Amino acid sequence: MTDASRHSGTLIVGGGVIGLSIGWRLLQRGEPVTILERGEAGQEASSAAAGMLSIANEVHYQEDLNLLLRMESMRLYPDFVSELESFAGSSVDYRTEGAIAISLHADDTAELKNLFEYQLERKLPVRWMSGEEVRELEPGVAGFVVAGVMCPMDHQVNNRLLVSTLRAAFLKAGGTLREHCEVSELRMEDGRPPAIVAQGEEWRPARVVLAAGSWSGLIPGLDGWLRPLVRPVKGQILALRMPSPDFLVHMLKTPDVYMAPKSDGRLVIGATVEEVGFNRDFTAGAGYELLKGAWRAMPSVYELPIDEMWCGFRPGSRDNAPLLGETGVEGFYVATGHYRNGIVNTPITAKYMSELILDGNRPELLLKLSPGRFASGA
Ligand code: FAD
Numbered sequence: 024m025t026d027a028s029r030h031s032g033t034l035i036v037g038g039g040v041i042g043l044s045i046g047w048r049l050l051q052r053g054e055p056v057t058i059l060e061r062g063e064a065g066q067e068a069s070s071a072a073a074g075m076l077s078i079a080n081e082v083h084y085q086e087d088l089n090l091l092l093r094m095e096s097m098r099l100y101p102d103f104v105s106e107l108e109s110f111a112g113s114s115v116d117y118r119t120e121g122a123i124a125i126s127l128h129a130d131d132t133a134e135l136k137n138l139f140e141y142q143l144e145r146k147l148p149v150r151w152m153s154g155e156e157v158r159e160l161e162p163g164v165a166g167f168v169v170a171g172v173m174c175p176m177d178h179q180v181n182n183r184l185l186v187s188t189l190r191a192a193f194l195k196a197g198g199t200l201r202e203h204c205e206v207s208e209l210r211m212e213d214g215r216p217p218a219i220v221a222q223g224e225e226w227r228p229a230r231v232v233l234a235a236g237s238w239s240g241l242i243p244g245l246d247g248w249l250r251p252l253v254r255p256v257k258g259q260i261l262a263l264r265m266p267s268p269d270f271l272v273h274m275l276k277t278p279d280v281y282m283a284p285k286s287d288g289r290l291v292i293g294a295t296v297e298e299v300g301f302n303r304d305f306t307a308g309a310g311y312e313l314l315k316g317a318w319r320a321m322p323s324v325y326e327l328p329i330d331e332m333w334c335g336f337r338p339g340s341r342d343n344a345p346l347l348g349e350t351g352v353e354g355f356y357v358a359t360g361h362y363r364n365g366i367v368n369t370p371i372t373a374k375y376m377s378e379l380i381l382d383g384n385r386p387e388l389l390l391k392l393s394p395g396r397f398a399s400g401a
């Protein structure tokens with residue numbers, strides 16, 4: 024084993040949107056950063072995602088912590104995107120048309136109404152629409168659509184462009200990115216940040232951030248309360264090719280699927296939510312259900328060519344909110360468990376983590392997301 028690096032900076036394990044964005048923010052403040060990435064940066068969940076920045080449209084009962092974090096992150100998003108795009112010199116296709124949740128019959132209209140009332144209670148700027156109003160905005164939706172809820176603050180990006188732009192920004196700011204470099208052990212040592220073992224080399228950085236998505240709990244050396252409680256939640260998802268940009272302009276959430284039109288002509292339709300470990304098959308059943316769900320709401324998708332089908336693994340935690348912050352071991356931090364919202368929560372994660380590491384800032388919301396919150400007695 025060679026002693027690769029005793030550097031004063033931060034080493035990040037995992038180069039998805041979470042690792043890249045934290046790294047970029049740290050570099051901007053003058054902190055040296057190295058990312059060790061097992062494959063190629065951003066090619067796991069961060070590329071598999073649909074790129075929706077869902078606030079109202081992904082409200083779930085009893086998940087206020089998650090909602091608060093997304094709202095904080097959305098406040099940062101427009102400036103985050105402008106700064107990132109102008110620094111890296113490329114676009115992430117930030118779109119602000121909003122999302123419409125629709126109902127197709129009486130049953131799901133009642134469900135939509137209940138959720139609408141909850142959204143209003145949470146002071147989200149949503150608007151109830153009749154089926155006709157939905158069709159005026161999106162003429163392609165089925166004639167029998169009963170009602171809709173307009174969510175204007177739900178924006179979107181092209182997450183694959185977000186990945187490539189963050190990667191470019193990270194490198195331009197002077198970061199070191201080691202791809203095809205799997206971390207095989209985090210070696211705990213008393214009173215110091217863990218030593219990192221990767222490809223026969225040992226790294227001894229001043230600070231370590233674990234941001235390995237769904238794999239964060241699997242790296243040897245992380246035992247007991249130090250092992251982040253995350254699991255892979257598989258999502259199968261596909262893209263059709265639209266004939267023109269006005270085929271669908273808003274994101275659409277139907278009772279069965281969501282649909283996100285991208286400016287490159289892809290119509291992304293997702294996604295399954297499955298607890299099947301790291302199985303990477305794209306199944307006939309998932310393809311059938313996703314296409315059927317989209318076709319019920321928008322019959323003209325029947326004619327569209329299929330562009331791509333893929334799947335990814337959402338890092339799910341026990342309460343669906345991320346694990347962010349200190350671990351109790353000097354210089355060892357965790358940023359994982361972003362589940363269905365890692366793209367929307369990228370700016371706030373990068374801000375919270377970089378300011379915690381460099382300034383010791385601990386805002387109340389960050390403390391509530393502490394990685395130790397699931398430890399017994401916590
Ligand atoms: P990842 O992108 O998975 O990155 C983790 C990285 O760590 C990987 O590149 C991996 O190779 C690396 N790694 C793992 N182990 C090691 C190791 N031992 N050594 C070195 N590197 C390692 N979120 C939204 O906000 N909006 C959406 O619309 C949305 N849609 C989604 C749709 C689907 C189908 C899926 C699967 C997810 C979706 N998400 C969405 C969730 C979002 O994609 C994730 O929350 C987010 O990408 C997590 O980012 P990450 O960087 O933590 O993980």
Ligand code: GLY
Nearest residue numbers: 258293294363364
């Ligand atoms: N947020 C969309 C998904 O996880 O499928």
